[in-house]
Amino acid sequence: MRNLEILSPQNPRVKEWALLLEKKHRDKQHKFMIEGIHLVQEALRSDADIECVCYEIDRGIPAELSAAAAARLDVSWVAVSAAVIAKCSDTKTPQPVFAILRKANEQVQVDTLLNKPNSFVVVLDGVQDPGNVGTIIRSADAVGADGIIVGPGSADIYSPKVIRSTMGSIFHLPVVHQRLPEILQQAKQRGIRLAGTSLQAAANCYEYDFTGPVWLLFGSEGGGLSEEVRALMDDGLIIPMRGQAESLNVAMAASVLLYEGLRQRYFN
Incomplete structure (x- = not known):
């Protein structure tokens, strides 16, 4: 399990993640984003090709995902600020966790x-x-x-x-x-x-x-x-x-x- 910390919405990785809200950038990067504890949990359970899971730093890794966080050694876990989460969400009330996935062949x-x-x-x-x-x-x-x-x-x-x-x-x-x-x-x-x-x-x-x-x-x-x-x-x-x-x-x-x-x- 690799833990990183990104707090600025202007971080280059954050800007790349936010672009995934648009289809042309999902196609270009061959990646997509999911949001919310349930969807991230299902992706982890299904051995989806996950690049990273981002969680709100003030809340920590959600309890529902803690076992997966220890088991999925191939996934980076990134602590991010509420501002980063807001930038990467298309909803008015963003969830405290999102993930970046690679598209399947x-x-x-x-x-x-x-x-x-x-x-x-x-x-x-x-x-x-x-x-x-x-x-x-x-x-x-x-x-x-x-x-x-x-x-x-x-x-x-x-x-x-x-x-x-x-x-x-x-x-x-x-x-x-x-x-x-x-x-x-x-x-x-x-x-x-x-x-x-x-x-x-x-x-x-x-x-x-x-x-x-x-x-x-x-x-x-x-x-x-x-x-x-x-x-x-x-x-x-x-x-x-x-x-x-x-x-x-x-x-x-x-x-x-x-x-x-x-x-x-x-x-x-």
């Missing part, structure tokens, strides 16, 4: 998903709302899905709002950015079915077979799937509704289909 994760037998994967095509993206990641984790592939136009999975809404699930399964047409064509060549919600020629989702390899496609909140992704879809699914609601939002729809997949695969 996404291509390795994609190859793993493509080659996994009987894979159950979620694909997001232009899902822009960070809360929806985070909720879908959390639901996919809950049902034991194999991973999430996020296409261009969706919310950045490393943004603070997405990470907060995953409640730590982002550390429990592969979540990767990828251009969709190429990866979906590769999936089809491996016999993976591509299924998505649709109102045209759609099968009842409770009659669909989720027990084989299937990737679930979800499009933007307003426009649905893009034309190029819809053209690759094998099976259209409809979620039956008996009430008067016009539709479900994308996170709710994803959760319904994910749990039907869970039911068929493990509780049928």
Whole structure:
């Protein structure tokens, strides 16, 4: 365990950390930031690639993290001032701890998903709302899905709002950015079915077979799937509704289909 102390918000490392609040700098540095005891705890438990954990010097290392502080010898622990924490947070009431993580090798994760037998994967095509993206990641984790592939136009999975809404699930399964047409064509060549919600020629989702390899496609909140992704879809699914609601939002729809997949695969 290496302990450092940084008190000035003008410190060069602090300036680098603060830049991670913006996507272009997360992409450039290949790093991202998480905030709060729970998220840091989940990252430590999941053996995430953590560069450093920063905690408010006046409060000390939170008790919930003390065991991990002793165990994770590869992580630097940095005592920082309240001013440093405020500079590195996008919230009005910053948490007393944050961490800097290195991004995983996404291509390795994609190859793993493509080659996994009987894979159950979620694909997001232009899902822009960070809360929806985070909720879908959390639901996919809950049902034991194999991973999430996020296409261009969706919310950045490393943004603070997405990470907060995953409640730590982002550390429990592969979540990767990828251009969709190429990866979906590769999936089809491996016999993976591509299924998505649709109102045209759609099968009842409770009659669909989720027990084989299937990737679930979800499009933007307003426009649905893009034309190029819809053209690759094998099976259209409809979620039956008996009430008067016009539709479900994308996170709710994803959760319904994910749990039907869970039911068929493990509780049928």
